[in-house]
Amino acid sequence: LKQEEVRFRTTLSKGMALFDTAVQGFTPGDMLDGQTAFTLSDTYGFPLDLTQDEARRRGYSVNVDGFEAAMAEQRQRSREHWKGSGQTANTGEWMAVRDRLGPTVFTGYDAIDGSGEVLAIMKAGAPVDSAEAGDIVEVLFDSTPFYAESGGQSGDHGTFEWPGGEAEVIDVKKHAGDLHVLSAQITAGKLEIRARAAQLVDADKRTTTRANHSAAHLLHTALKNVLGTAVAQKGQLVDAERARFDFSHGAPVTEDELAAIEAEVNAVIRQNVPAETKLMAPQEAIEAGAIALFGEKYGDEVRVLTLGRSLVSDNAPYSVELCGGTHVARTGDIGLFKVVQETG
Structure with missing residues (x-):
């Protein structure tokens, strides 16, 4: 809890400094553009509601429609990037994995971190034995604290690390009913089947x-x-x-x-x-x-x-x-x- 408080205060302090820079020269009645508000939220973790509160306190407003548009554009770019990477849900492949290995053990109700063994890696929709820095892949662990998109709730983001490597988790989907499959970009090292990794969910999200x-x-x-x-x-x-x-x-x-x-x-x-x-x-x-x-x-x-x-x-x-x-x-x-x- 103390770590969360320190992290929040750090984010708040940094966000306020960036907000001050963004509204330099503003006079009461001016409007902060949506793209800037989105950058504060997406890049620096300063939520829209805090931006609106601070703007309101100073007599400014925030272009919420512009914020929504910027967020929609980013999501579209992410989808296009993912499609361009060749990643597609290969139902047959994941069904075969499920039949062979069984369901994912989800530990995320009680924790946001955990350790798991890599059971499968998919690249461009096909199984591979390893992935290297720069690769965008789908990764299946035997157990994971990462929640997979379901019931209208978005999937978790976060990271996982193994000796000599790390990856950023950019989405989590369910495949074959009960497999929690992590969409990840390898940021360092080489990931191989049977590697054991420490997983950490983005606590703020x-x-x-x-x-x-x-x-x-x-x-x-x-x-x-x-x-x-x-x-x-x-x-x-x-x-x-x-x-x-x-x-x-x-x-x-x-x-x-x-x-x-x-x-x-x-x-x-x-x-x-x-x-x-x-x-x-x-x-x-x-x-x-x-x-x-x-x-x-x-x-x-x-x-x-x-x-x-x-x-x-x-x-x-x-x-x-x-x-x-x-x-x-x-x-x-x-x-x-x-x-x-x-x-x-």
């Missing part, structure tokens, strides 16, 4: 992503409470920047309803009660009141996440859902919930 994911669960319940039980989740996208929640509702959401939704979610956050998880059979979980998503495929055992206590009934939970994602330890870890955009 994991922390903000899981807070946003837990907030999405609370939002789901608040929507049902305020708008009616007919509200149904249709999708979501959760990453380190935000949670986008898609739902069905037969009418526009009014400002009063939005205010009520925000107030309810923040009330549960302020409870600061521990999150609870249990492993249950899907039908048992649903009969116990857990929300399952229509069309979602569940295995023989599911994780049931409980967040918060009911605001109207004693000894009743607030949110109970089937979810395999990563989440906060306590509702208070979410911080503050705010709806920044609602469209229909």
